[in-house]
């Protein structure tokens with residue numbers, strides 16, 4: 001349907017938890033809605049680690065935004081990256097150079113992985129924020145197993161089977177538990193040479209406890225369930241370096257070929273180009289009505305907002321229920337304002353927190369209620385299936401989980417992307433060399449593929465070959481005697 005031009009125009013940036021909820025709740029309002037997102041899908045981030053651990057496929061946890069909103073007559077969806085917002089002229093600027101005017105703007109562009117300025121670490125540690133990140137973790141974990149299966153040297157094999165997760169929040173806990181379980185299940189079932197070996201999974205957390213948003217008791221339960229799975233906890237220890245060889249904690253090197261970073265997020269770059277006050281982590285500071293100061297027509301919600309409830313000292317956490325409730329509030333605020341009515345300040349209803357640790361293991365709390373183990377795990381499954389977008393997706397996920405529960409199998413163990421064998425070979429070469437191995441060669445590997453564009457360096461005694469075009473590998477420096 002062609003949108004009536006005279007209706008007020010609401011632009012929503014981001015089709016995540018907050019933005020999608022706001023757009024949907026405006027279905028019956030006398031407005032034209034334009035939802036902009038740089039990706040074409042709504043992503044259910046709480047299940048990303050399941051894709052990383054090959055339990056689910058990307059399509060199981062992501063829904064095309066266009067399909068979700070196809071019946072909403074007053075809403076159009078555009079695939080576009082917003083590069084800037086001009087608050088004065090009420091315009092959003094899109095890549096590549098278009099502009100859109102708005103009467104109301106809802107900014108819900110989310111957060112990104114925060115390496116706290118250590119850009120070198122970002123080259124070697126994998127974040128988990130998008131489907132691409134999850135598929136890359138899955139690929140790296142599976143490649144490490146493949147390389148270990150071919151590796152004769154026990155030390156190098158050990159390094160390939162060592163996985164370090166940094167950050168003891170819900171994502172770190174889920175990943176560490178998932179890795180330990182994945183290693184057991186996949187190694188035993190699929191690999192001959194390394195079948196008897198358990199992977200070493202280390203969870204590093206700078207504070208002295210896990211799960212900062214939860215009670216001490218839940219944190220202790222989570223720790224003991226992780227330890228039951230064989231996860232090594234390094235609490236109260238700070239990472240001082242991350243290289244292609246592993247992670248450094250003070251004087252100690254944890255040699256590992258797969259390092260996952262889940263130690264923090266910050267607002268996406270767009271926040272800095274809105275021209276409004278930013279708080280911790282670059283989040284935009286908002287009023288009790290979720291609006292920007294002096295701009296009652298602009299709401300910022302979800303992970304991009306720094307919202308401190310009146311009377312509290314702490315900002316609301318970056319979790320899906322906050323984003324969804326603020327999305328609903330944004331729609332109500334706009335509708336009431338158009339009708340000339342005031343809207344009371346946003347109030348968050350905290351329904352509790354949960355984290356899963358593995359099969360039949362989880363912790364959950366809501367008010368005074370505390371759950372652990374199987375009961376908490378069932379609650380976790382139920383809530384996550386309930387909030388997935390689309391009934392077909394819910395059924396598929398339920399089926400996959402039931403199937404995995406009884407068969408111990410993971411269906412999505414695919415290594416995608418090109419030249420898997422070569423990556424496995426590279427990992428194996430790195431594994432043979434420690435951080436201070438005195439290797440005769442330093443081999444620089446420059447990934448010039450359109451999606452990669454990253455540069456990695458590896459110490460190797462065997463220069464590797466490559467076909468031109470995608471991966472270029474050359475001897476850069478001779479640091480020792482020539483071979």
Ligand SMILES: Cc1cc2nc3c(=O)[nH]c(=O)nc-3n(C[C@H](O)[C@H](O)[C@H](O)COP(=O)(O)OP(=O)(O)OC[C@H]3O[C@@H](n4cnc5c(N)ncnc54)[C@H](O)[C@@H]3O)c2cc1C
Nearest residue numbers: 014016017018038045046082109110302303318319320323
């Ligand atoms: C691995 C992981 C596990 C999590 N687990 C849980 C959990 O168990 N429970 C829980 O409650 N929360 C969890 N969270 C947090 C939760 O997912 C977020 O709080 C929630 O997604 C925030 O919603 P949002 O709408 O603010 O942002 P998002 O859902 O991140 O959506 C932002 C959208 O904006 C789009 N976008 C970004 N920049 C631009 C731009 N410049 N132009 C156009 N579009 C743009 C993005 O493509 C995205 O679609 C988890 C997060 C992660 C990463």
